[in-house]
Amino acid sequence: MQALGTHLLVELHKCNPALLNDAIKVEQLMVAAANTAGATIVDTHFHQFNPIGVSGMVIITESHLAIHTWPEFEYAAVDIFTCGDTLKPKQAAQQLIEAFECQQPSLYEVKRGCVPLVGTYSHGQPQELQMVP
Amino acid sequence: MQALGTHLLVELHKCNPALLNDAIKVEQLMVAAANTAGATIVDTHFHQFNPIGVSGMVIITESHLAIHTWPEFEYAAVDIFTCGDTLKPKQAAQQLIEAFECQQPSLYEVKRGCVPLVGTYSHGQPQELQMVP
Numbered sequence: 071m072q073a074l075g076t077h078l079l080v081e082l083h084k085c086n087p088a089l090l091n092d093a094i095k096v097e098q099l100m101v102a103a104a105n106t107a108g109a110t111i112v113d114t115h116f117h118q119f120n121p122i123g124v125s126g127m128v129i130i131t132e133s134h135l136a137i138h139t140w141p142e143f144e145y146a147a148v149d150i151f152t153c154g155d156t157l158k159p160k161q162a163a164q165q166l167i168e169a170f171e172c173q174q175p176s177l178y179e180v181k182r183g184c185v186p187l188v189g190t191y192s193h194g195q196p197q198e199l200q201m202v203p
Numbered sequence: 204m205q206a207l208g209t210h211l212l213v214e215l216h217k218c219n220p221a222l223l224n225d226a227i228k229v230e231q232l233m234v235a236a237a238n239t240a241g242a243t244i245v246d247t248h249f250h251q252f253n254p255i256g257v258s259g260m261v262i263i264t265e266s267h268l269a270i271h272t273w274p275e276f277e278y279a280a281v282d283i284f285t286c287g288d289t290l291k292p293k294q295a296a297q298q299l300i301e302a303f304e305c306q307q308p309s310l311y312e313v314k315r316g317c318v319p320l321v322g323t324y325s326h327g328q329p330q331e332l333q334m335v336p
Contacts, residue, residue: 074273075280077212079313115246115262127260127267129248134258138266138284140207140316147208147315149282151271180212180311182280183273 074183084173207316217306
């Protein structure tokens with residue numbers, strides 16, 4: 071069995087709340103993290119909530135990064151969902167932990183789409199695949 | 204402790220592959236699911252990959268829905284991330300299971316942002332919150 075996707079659920083507690091409430095800064099950091107992961111960015115969408123909080127998505131060829139922040143709790147939920155073997159999602163997560171000045175991070179890795187296969191696959195970059203008989 | 208967010212990781216194996224490779228149809232189904240959950244849609248972004256596969260995001264006031272499909276494996280990874288107590292993410296998941304004619308679904312619920320608090324919170328709809336001493 072191989073997983074088609076690697077999904078990191080990153081819990082960022084005890085962050086710098088000013089950073090978490092700055093949509094422009096949050097977008098900069100998430101784009102930088104996507105680049106660190108080696109992802110190809112397709113589009114970004116970030117939204118500043120009134121009175122507080124930011125939500126944002128970085129759509130990448132290899133899936134997505136997402137963030138939702140609760141500055142009043144000094145907390146952000148980050149998702150880094152990638153496919154293929156070449157990306158470095160954990161490096162992206164580590165960069166975000168440092169960038170948000172997070173004092174209490176947790177990282178959970180979930181393998182998505184476990185299927186019997188030989189070879190590797192990345193969205194938009196199909197390679198030779200063979201189903202295991 | 205209460206969770207700020209509810210994150211459903213929905214693994215859809217053995218789906219109808221024709222549906223999974225139709226970006227317009229995938230977007231329709233994801234938007235319908237967001238509406239069933241009771242979410243307020245902010246924006247959508249869907250992408251048809253060449254030669255195969257669809258990725259899409261539905262950005263909602265209450266967080267996001269995401270999908271990545273691998274029609275060649277009859278598989279889709281769906282995320283339904285919501286905050287607040289009023290949404291119905293599991294009903295949205297069930298609707299997608301049926302819409303994609305999924306024969307082997309799995310659903311994992313992850314509580315995101317567990318913090319000590321009294322009251323409820325939804326992005327853009329702050330209510331009276333009190334940190335537990």
